[in-house]
Amino acid sequence: MKKLFAIFAILGLMSVGLQSVLLAQDAEAQPASEQVSAPAVQDDVASSSTVVEEPTGFHKALKIKFIEGNAFFMSLVAIPLILGLAFCLERIIYLSLADAHVEDMLSEIGTALDRGDVEGAKTLARNTRGPIASIVYQGLLRIDQGAEVVERSVVSYGGVQAGLLERNLSWITLFIAMAPSLGFLGTVIGMVQAFDDIQRAGDISPTIVAGGMKVALITTIGGLIVALILQLFYNYILNKVETILNKMEDASITFLDHVIRYNVKHKI
Numbered sequence: 001m002k003k004l005f006a007i008f009a010i011l012g013l014m015s016v017g018l019q020s021v022l023l024a025q026d027a028e029a030q031p032a033s034e035q036v037s038a039p040a041v042q043d044d045v046a047s048s049s050t051v052v053e054e055p056t057g058f059h060k061a062l063k064i065k066f067i068e069g070n071a072f073f074m075s076l077v078a079i080p081l082i083l084g085l086a087f088c089l090e091r092i093i094y095l096s097l098a099d100a101h102v103e104d105m106l107s108e109i110g111t112a113l114d115r116g117d118v119e120g121a122k123t124l125a126r127n128t129r130g131p132i133a134s135i136v137y138q139g140l141l142r143i144d145q146g147a148e149v150v151e152r153s154v155v156s157y158g159g160v161q162a163g164l165l166e167r168n169l170s171w172i173t174l175f176i177a178m179a180p181s182l183g184f185l186g187t188v189i190g191m192v193q194a195f196d197d198i199q200r201a202g203d204i205s206p207t208i209v210a211g212g213m214k215v216a217l218i219t220t221i222g223g224l225i226v227a228l229i230l231q232l233f234y235n236y237i238l239n240k241v242e243t244i245l246n247k248m249e250d251a252s253i254t255f256l257d258h259v260i261r262y263n264v265k266h267k268i
Contacts (some may be wrong), residue, residue, distance in 0.1 A: 021050050046202055073219045074219060076187075077179060077226055080176075080182065080230070081179065081226040081230070084171075084175035084179075085229075085230070086141070087172050088172060089169075092233075098131055099244050100129050100130035100133070102128065102130065102132045102247070102251055106136070106251060109125065109258060113143075114262075115266075117268060122140045122141070129213075131161035131164065134161060135154055135157050135161060135252060135255075138157040139157075154256065155252075158252060161248065172234050172237070175226075175230055176227050176231055177227075179227040180226075181223070183219045186216065186220065186222075187217070188216075190217075190219065194216070227243050261264065
């Protein structure tokens, strides 16, 4: 799973860098192409009075705004998005694998305990995926020590499994908080650049102020959008965790009922 996270993080960073390089190359190549094709454009204008503008796609517009918002600060905003999505993807995969249906397993374990087949019940729990099966297996290891010992084992190991379910969520919350902060940092620096331009020009004009204000506004918008995206994934992951925890509690109660019935039958 760590290798998977590293791969997604590296691919995301490479994609951001590649987009920046490609757009920079387009920006450098555009003036030369305009100079070369200037006579041809004049001929076209002379021959036709209608000029058809090339449509701008969403991807191209996004790259343009990325550069207009200052590629350095927009890259800082994009890094929390890439890393946050990598952590979210890792948690979603882990929780999807952990959210196994164990009703049949608990029923079969109860049947095995009624027959006195503790080893068969252990085999069923060991061969079932998910935290609930792990908790049941830990309880079965101590079934001969009494129901109270089994209950303490289930509670203790349930806390361990709950911690594993909630692992890496703090990193996601960190990136949710970082994205708007980095956007606001770009806002402040953009305002400082605007005032520096005014000071050098000695005049307040919309043209002078526009560059710094554009950096300020675009970086803020980018940071807020990143935070909103990560917040949606974070809430989805929290809902998955709560669902699995509720299933763990219900399964633990059902398993303890089987254990108590086994202990009463065998007078433990």
